[in-house]
Amino acid sequence: SLLVLCGRSPPLRVSLFPRVLLGELEAHQDAWPFLLPVDQRSVPGYRKVIRRPMDLSTIRGRVSSNQYPDTEAFLSDLALVLDNCERFNEDRSEIGRAGLRLRSFLERRWAQLLQQS
Numbered sequence: 001s002l003l004v005l006c007g008r009s010p011p012l013r014v015s016l017f018p019r020v021l022l023g024e025l026e027a028h029q030d031a032w033p034f035l036l037p038v039d040q041r042s043v044p045g046y047r048k049v050i051r052r053p054m055d056l057s058t059i060r061g062r063v064s065s066n067q068y069p070d071t072e073a074f075l076s077d078l079a080l081v082l083d084n085c086e087r088f089n090e091d092r093s094e095i096g097r098a099g100l101r102l103r104s105f106l107e108r109r110w111a112q113l114l115q116q117s
């Protein structure tokens with residue numbers, strides 16, 4: 001059909017960029033605070049302060065089951081992980097600094113991947 005001719009869906013390699021980026025984030029030395037959901041019962045105040053918890057294992061599950069309708073929804077969940085971190089942690093704390101470093105990596109690496117598209 002005409003839609004096919006217009007090339008509506010991104011080329012295969014571009015559609016793999018989220019999986020490439022997520023794999024590198026999961027392996028990053030500063031990812032340790034973000035790998036699994038925060039145990040809200042053991043962290044006073046977390047449930048009240050952070051209304052939309054998010055972590056890399058939850059994102060991995062959504063990527064693996066094709067739950068993201070588009071790349072923007074994937075990037076939005078990644079941003080939520082780091083926004084939650086900035087909200088709950090002082091910038092000068094161990095976890096706060098890890099979050100700022102991981103966000104810097106994410107932004108630089110995503111821009112690099114887009115240059116390949």
Ligand SMILES: Oc1ccc2c(c1)N[C@H](O)CC2
Pocket residue numbers: 033038043046084085088089095
């Ligand atoms: O001191 C603590 C203890 C637990 C956590 C944090 C800091 N920050 C994380 O964002 C959430 C979990």
